[in-house]
Amino acid sequence: MLTLNPKDLSVQILQKYLQNAIAPRPICFASTISAAGEVNVAPFSFFNLFSSNPPVAVFSPAYSGRTGAPKDTLLNVREVPECVINVVNYNMVHQTSLASSPFPRGVNEFEKSGLTPVPSELVRPPRVKESPVQLECKVTEVKELGKAGGAGNLVICEIIRIHIASDVLNADNQIDTKKIDLVARMGDNWYCRAAGDALFEVKKPVTTICVGFDRLPEEARHSKVLTGNNLGFMASVEEVPLAEETAEFKRHLPVFDSVEEKHQYAKNLLEAGKAKEAWMLLL
DSSP: OOOOOGGGSOHHHHHHHHHHHSOOEEOEEEEEEOTTOOEEEEEESSEEEEEETTEEEEEOOOOOTTTOOOOHHHHHHHHSOEEEEEEOBGGGHHHHHHTTSOOOTTOOHHHHHTOOEEOOSSSSSOEETTOSEEEEEEEEEEEEOOSSTTOOEEEEEEEEEEEEOGGGBOTTSSBOHHHHOBEEEOSTTOEEEOOGGGOOOOOOOSSSOOOOGGGSOHHHHTOSSSOHHHHHHHTTOSSOOOHHHHHHHHTTSOOOSSHHHHHHHHHHHHHTTOHHHHHHHHO
């Protein structure tokens, strides 16, 4: 294992490690406006949702790692503490990337990227028409994390209006994960697309109490075949199968020539979503 001390690395090398490790990161395509009325739109992947009540998102325009200069977005929110966070999907990813070019202050990235500004309802910066979700925000605080190049500035945004494109909604007027087709930043020039085989569901045990890893059969916990994911899924059941049910299930099982063959059978059950059956096999 490679072990590093961040203080021994240059800003550029450290950022490369961090951005490749902490990923994928959602993209905040932030539109802002200066006191003089100059509009700016730029993407930031140091971004996430931090609260639902109040609704708060945070993004971070860092000082340039090469020159130490502040980004226009940062200058703008200090002058006019408002912004629109425009969510980025696959259909607009290349135009979004265009807007990340270091144009001089005062250049309108809407024009450079070919994206369409539309008026906001409660804030001065415009929204990006092509974005499937547009969040009008008031900036409640800008927290500087340092003065040197690479230092972030947390732009804390309270969401005061939400606009959602109708074509990404399901029948219940909720956002459909498969329709919205979001993208996210990885390290270097890589992105990822939240679509197709990249999507999967994991049931969250927030309303039920699971049996837990510690109650798994010892044979399962020490298996050379079952993975941590397999065992985690197996441990997510709410109750251990009853002895009578287990005995009946085992009556219909094939004869296994080895423990490994038995565990491979259990692995196949788990990967088919059959945690209860895997339990009965291994009890």
